Amino acid sequence: MSEIKKDNTEEKILNAAQAVFIQKGMDGSRMQEIADHAGINKALVHYYFRTKQKLYEAIFRKVFKQIFPKIETFILSDQPIEEKLTIFIENYIDVLLKNPYLPTFILKEINRDPEFLASVLKSQGIHPNQIFEMFEREMEDGKIRKMDPRELLVNLLSLSIFPFAAKPLMQLMLFENDKKAYKQFLQNRKTTVQEFVLNSILLKDK
Amino acid sequence: MSEIKKDNTEEKILNAAQAVFIQKGMDGSRMQEIADHAGINKALVHYYFRTKQKLYEAIFRKVFKQIFPKIETFILSDQPIEEKLTIFIENYIDVLLKNPYLPTFILKEINRDPEFLASVLKSQGIHPNQIFEMFEREMEDGKIRKMDPRELLVNLLSLSIFPFAAKPLMQLMLFENDKKAYKQFLQNRKTTVQEFVLNSILLKDK
DNA sequence: GTCTATATGGCGATAGAC
């Protein structure tokens, strides 16, 4: 490449913008803060991305990819349903433990600009139908209780994501603001959510 | 009162501010928009509440009261646990059906200013310990499966609140953006969540 | 490509007439 520093700077901006946007959202973030965080000048941010809006959208696409990566693999495997659900819940909560701001960031965006969100979803080729078909197969095979497969997916997502989105409140009310205790609580949920769900839907062999 | 119009105007401002703040949050809202919505002048809003911050805090306190009203009654009743949980879930989802923006609004605030939130909680006299003690009594009596009572409360809240917070996304991905279908889905959850939870925790008499 | 300086506009907040 002719401009040696281009990739480097662009990457610095993207990383800085991700850190700031994820914590403060679109409205709460300042271009100055992003520039400071990247160790460069504010004008340079505009040079690369022109507007705050465009930069934000670039970041959102980038971040969104991180949250929907492993779903395919978990459906396509031919393990028993217990294993599939266990892996799904563990992976999901692990991703969130490493990126605890993600749920709030995504939820804000969900309500900020649904049309833009729809375009991102489309471009990512996300099709929950595969998951529903898998659930329905397990129901017909008598492995799990019959129910609307959408309910099951929503329940899995709710149980995994909500405790991260409501973290400051839960930490305060349930653990007297003890950060370590709450982190441990979230860690434990990898197994307690699994138990909670399996106890509800699994049909025992008779 | 000597100033006849005072209560009337203050109320108009409060209603307008609630509508705007709930939809757009603190950062996204404009004093001008609140004034327009109330059909009065922007300066008048400042006359009554001095700063945007103070107005926002007034609204938040007001709204927060709506979401935590019926918890006491549900714990103190001496019905069997199935009934208690059923009532809790039904009441909670009904409140959210009538105020669908509430979850997003509260979640934003949870992450915006935890200290302020803590002060509101304190002033409301919210003590989850009563709920935990009730859960633990039911566990000791062998009515429900033994587990960390905090897990159970978090699960109930997650299952009730999350589908509202993520509404635009869920509506899009699960119901091809059919608003009525998603509203019906949320209605149904008053019974499906109840089944999901009871199936998981209830111990059958042997 | 990167910087400094500045234009431009929007918003919270106040002054002051009525």
Add this chain to the structure above:
DNA sequence: GTCTATCGCCATATAGAC
């Protein structure tokens, strides 16, 4: 109590030198 007019600040965005 309610309005018009305006101040002062801050944030996005651009101009222009290097």
